[in-house]
Amino acid sequence: GAGVSQTPSNKVTEKGKYVELRCDPISGHTALYWYRQSLGQGPEFLIYFQGTGAADDSGLPNDRFFAVRPEGSVSTLKIQRTERGDSAVYLCASRYRLAGGYEQYFGPGTRLTVT
Amino acid sequence: AQKVTQAQTEISVVEKEDVTLDCVYETRDTTYYLFWYKQPPSGELVFLIRRNSFDEQNEISGRYSWNFQKSTSSFNFTITASQVVDSAVYFCALSEANFGNEKLTFGTGTRLTIIP
Numbered sequence: 721g722a723g724v725s726q727t728p729s730n731k732v733t734e735k736g737k738y739v740e741l742r743c744d745p746i747s748g749h750t751a752l753y754w755y756r757q758s759l760g761q762g763p764e765f766l767i768y769f770q771g772t773g774a775a776d777d778s779g780l781p782n783d784r785f786f787a788v789r790p791e792g793s794v795s796t797l798k799i800q801r802t803e804r805g806d807s808a809v810y811l812c813a814s815r816y817r818l819a820g821g822y823e824q825y826f827g828p829g830t831r832l833t834v835t
Numbered sequence: 836a837q838k839v840t841q842a843q844t845e846i847s848v849v850e851k852e853d854v855t856l857d858c859v860y861e862t863r864d865t866t867y868y869l870f871w872y873k874q875p876p877s878g879e880l881v882f883l884i885r886r887n888s889f890d891e892q893n894e895i896s897g898r899y900s901w902n903f904q905k906s907t908s909s910f911n912f913t914i915t916a917s918q919v920v921d922s923a924v925y926f927c928a929l930s931e932a933n934f935g936n937e938k939l940t941f942g943t944g945t946r947l948t949i950i951p
Contacts, residue, residue, distance in 0.1 A: 753938060762839075762926050762941030763880070776936050811880070815937070823870065824939065826880040 722746065724827035726812050732833045733802055741797040741830045745814030752795050753824060754787055755811040763811055769795060802834045837862045839929050841942035848917055849950050856912045856945045858927030864888075866932040869903065869910045870939065875923040886910065914947075922949045 725744040733739050745752050751770055755763035765779040769789045777787070784802075789795040799806055809831050813824035838861040848854045860869065871883040884894065886903050894901050898915045914921055924944045930937040 751935065751937075755939075760943075762928075762943050763939070765938040765940070768936050768938055770935055776938065779938070809878070813880075823882040823885050824937075825882070826872075828877075828879045 724812055724814055724825050726810075726827040726830050728830060729828065730831045730833075732835060734835055735802060735804060737802050739799050739802055739832065741799075741810050741832070743795045743797070743812030743827060745793065745795070745812070746816070746825055747793075749814035749816050749825075750792070751815040751824075752789060753813045753815075754795070754797050755813065757809045757811055757829070759808075766797070766810075799832075802832075804834045807832055807834045837867075837929050837931060837940040839927050839940055839942035841927055841945050843945045844943070845946045845948070847948040847950055850919060851916050853913060853915050854917055854947065856914075856925050856927075856947065858910045858912065858942060860908050860910065860927070860929045862929060862931060864931045868930045868932070868937065870928040870930070871901070871910075871912050872926045872928060872941075873923045874926060874944070880926070883912075917947075917949045919949045919951050922947060 727742045753768050754766040756766055757763040767774055767787050768776040772789055772792045784800045787797045809829040811829045812827045815824045840859045867888045869886045873881045873883055884901055891903050900913045902911045924946045926941050926944045928939040928941045930939050
């Protein structure tokens with residue numbers, strides 16, 4: 721079956737611009753996560769959705785970052801006034817079961833480069 | 836707060852050697868989950884194993900085995916008879932059982948290179 725997909729795969733933008741990154745989770749997965757992976761580091765949590773609502777956005781670095789999941793499926797991560805420090809790979813993951821430590825399935829990521 | 840430490844930044848071994856990747860974790864929860872993920876050069880994270888904090892049984896899957904020891908807060912990963920295809924970055928991760936919000940805390944990863 722289809723895995724988690726993310727678009728675009730690469731995004732180059734100028735400092736100060738607005739960007740949107742899209743995540744299509746596995747069908748039927750209610751939990752959705754966004755992570756950010758900087759070069760040479762492990763992924764870091766940004767935000768968690770259970771259904772349509774953001775249940776935990778404690779990982780968002782500041783108010784330039786925002787994410788939505790209006791219909792409980794596709795999610796969009798939005799970054800305003802991008803800065804060079806935002807350059808990283810943004811990963812999306814979805815999970816089937818509500819709880820119980822089931823694995824998260826990761827997408828291929830969007831590599832964001834801010835020039 | 837949770838923390839995962841992978842002290843080995845890079846490891847290189849010759850093909851067919853055994854190799855162990857170390858993982859030490861910190862958490863205040865009594866119920867938590869431990870994971871290993873593989874990130875090959877293509878970049879996509881691949882799930883390898885999940886372990887519940889109440890299950891300290893070691894696990895073997897083909898050439899892979901995992902040793903979970905709560906007494907030392909470690910969850911080490913061993914590859915037996917390594918192969919070139921095992922070359923990748925390996926991440927250990929931890930999540931707490933938190934009403935469904937099982938966000939992952941990752942270590943910094945160990946880059947494993949298998950030399951043919």
